[in-house]
Amino acid sequence: MSLSRREVIKALGLLGAAGVLSSAPGARAATRAIPWRNWSGGQSCIPAARLAPASEEQLAAMIRDAVGTVRPVGSAHSFSPLVPTEGSIVSLANLSGMIRHDPARLQAEFWGGTPMSQMGPALKKIGQALPNMADIDYQTLAGAIATSTHGTGPRFGSYSTNVIGLRLVKADGEILDCDAGNHPEIFDAARVSLGSLGLITRVRLQNRKAFRVHRKEWVQDTEELLEQMPQLIKDNDHFEINTLLHSDVSIATAINETSDPRTIAKEPGGDVEKALMLSRVHREHRDSPRLYAMIVNFIARHLISFPEVIDDSYKVFANVRDVRFNEMEYEVPAAAGPACLREIVKKIRDQKLNSFIPIEYRYVKADQIPLSMFQGRDACAISVHQYFEMDHHNFFAQIEPIFWKYDGRPHWGKLHTLNARQLAPLYPRWKDFMAVRESLDPRGKFLNAHLRSIFGLS
Structure with missing residues (x-):
């Protein structure tokens, strides 16, 4: 029997989840220390325990009785060190799938451990769809909202903005149901919490009717695209560009709803x-900038095809990403996007920086969630990447100050070097979130070293 690449990825994910615990459904922890690492291999740890509860009640007991730090783990697709700990890591892989739905309100409730890749087909069966989706769908639902994961489109917010209710398991094992009318301050903070308030076991989403989309892609000079950007984002439901490094061109992608x-x-x-x-062009021509640009321009314009796609929305938004990399992303004010990208591209080209993976450039609507990167302002999301076998530290160090210059906020799931001193001024509601965190977890059970740094806690 042959398997598609996506089926292989899903199968490996299930095997990984199965390895979190021994096979007994009620088992509490692995019998020996099992190393953990993220998708890119850039983050790793050897936790004292790897837990995979079979129910909310079992999860509550595990958290209440755990000694040391407890960190949730989803699909391991965050690049920042949100998970690593010498304490316990907890997977919600056994708490997966749709729980219930409301056909009149177009709402659905899912377990927090549900992979986003499984939500599209499940929603299609009940006539619903997520309003927008991210570039990849490997994340779990709880992990995606914890880091304000997003797609593109100036009229669309991150996944967190679609959350209308959630269930949270606190450090003392208490289970809270939260929404705008029930524990509203906690609900507000928990929609983007980095897993620092507790574990989210259930998520209720506001969806829309199932729909189809039409995707078109083309190659165009990057400068032309940036000049036309206001009209392009106005004319398309979803628009982004992927800028080819050391070249003059970008790949533009427009996705629009269709009745076709x-x-x-x-x-x-x-x-x-x-x-x-x-990679081959980069390796052979990095020291010859003009020739390098000519070759990449030619490849993009003449050797890569971009066929149109028309299908159900969830089949079009997400892509198979089978080349591993590390990533840094910042969200800058929407109006600053073109200038920021221009400066990054020039820096990479002028300094002959060692990277070849394209830069992703997208737009996201503002929200009012305290710790969201989009709190209070429409944003342009700019992502730089480095192949996983190449050093990302020096490359990202050259680019990150450009983001700071444009008042950028780092994506919580991507690599950055900021701590609380730099982060707090970027978030008008920083103190609101910190007050909720302190009230829910005063002893810091859910805080690893990375979270203590970005929150400014000893």
Whole structure:
């Protein structure tokens, strides 16, 4: 029996979840220390215990009785050190799937451990869909909202903005149901919490009717796209560009809702062939900037095809990303996006910086969630990447100060070097979140070293 690449990825994820605990459903922890690492391999730890509760009651007991730090783990797709601990890591892989739905209000409740990749088909069966989706769908639902994961489109917020209710297990094992009318301060903070308030076991989402979209992609000079950006984001439901490093061009992607009954499915596969091509050019021509740009421009315009796609929304938004990398992303004020990207691209090209993976450039709508990167302002999300076998520290160190210059806020799930001293001034409601965190977890059971640093706690 042959398996598609996506089926292999899902199967590996299930095997990983199964390895969290011994096979007994009621088991509390692995019998020996099992190392953990994230998808890129950039983060790792050897926790004292790896827990995978089979119920909310078992989870509550595990958290209440745990000695030391407790950190939740989803699909391990965050690049920042949110998970590593010498204490316990907890997977909600056994708490997965749709719990209930409301067809009149177009709402649905899911277990927090549900992979986003499984939500689209489940919602389609009941005539619903997520209003927008991120570039990848490997994350778990609880993990995606914890870090304000997002797609693109100036009229669409992050996943966290679609949350209308959630269930939280506190440090003392108490289970709270939260929404705008029930524990509203906790609900407000928990929609983006980095897993620092407790573990989210259930999430209730406001969805929309199932819909289809039409995706078009093309290659164009980056400067032309940036000049046309206001009109492009106005004319399209979802728009982004991927800027090819050391070149003059970007790949533009426009996705719009359609009533076209045809289905033109995506081509199978991921990014391996494109990445190998760019890697070879980078390796052979990095020291010849003009020739390097000419070759990449030619490859993009003549050797890579971009067929149109028409299909159910969830089949189009997310992509297979089978080339591993490390990532840094900052959200800058929307109006500053073009200037920030121009400066980054110039820096990479002028300094011949050692990277070849394209820069992703997107827009996200403002919200009022205290710890959201989009709190109080529409934002442009700019993501830089480094191939996982190449050093990302020096590369990101050259780029990160540019983001600071444009008042950028780092994506919580991506790499950055800021601590509480730099972060607090970026968030008008920083103290609101810290007050909720202190009230729920005064002893810091959910805080690892990374969280203590970004929150400014000893």
